[in-house]
Amino acid sequence: MAAGLLLLVCAGAVLFSAGAQDPYDELADNYKIGVDLALEQLNSHTGVHHHFHFLRSLEKSDIESGFGVKYLYHHFYLKPTTCPKGTTESNTQRCPFRNDRPLMDCVVCYKTADDRIESSPKPYVHCIQKPRLTKEMTTTRMEHCKKMSYNSGAPTLLAVSTGKN
Incomplete structure (x- = not known):
């Protein structure tokens, strides 16, 4: 009986993991372009x-101001893989995550x-290794995004939250 239950649990875990989606693919397109911008900037550094x-x-918010215009804020994690910088997106599914970084x-x-x-206001991108992030940096990030005043009388970008994930 216990062996049958164990087999059932294992089969369910395999089916669940086989159907699991890549978290990036689950993002709305407007958030994907922000992640792509951060990856592009990160890959431009010689030390990476x-x-x-x-x-x-971790957190996403957006304000729709009409005429197809949106202001977005996205706080997220990127994880290093074993693949070298410059690996094409089509090959990244075969890149296991590194747990030593x-x-x-x-x-x-x-x-x-x-x-x-849009180029104006200039998009803001700030990425840093998680252990090096300070409270001051977190405050500076928030202040910078809040300063991106979009419309007179409009709510601030960080006032509207669409929740986590």
Whole structure:
């Protein structure tokens, strides 16, 4: 009886993991472009040697201001993989995560129009290894995103939260 129950639990776990989606694929397109912007900036640094992959969202918010314009805030983690920097997205599914390196804690805030990032106001991207993130940095991030005043009389970007994940 116990062996049958164990077999059933194992079979369920295999089926569940086989159907699991990549967290990046579950993001709305407007948030994906912000993650892509952070990855692009991270990969431009010479000190970064490995490919990073989106792990999970911590906080997301957006304000729709009409005419296809949105202001987005996204706080998320990136995790290093064993693949070298420059690995194409089609090959990243075969890149296992590294557990010997810290997560990258990232915040992006930006304006989109018709699902494309606008250059004004300039998009804000800040990524740092999680253990190195200080309270002062967290405050600076929040203040920077709040300063991106979008419309006179409109609520601030961080006042509207769509929840976690």
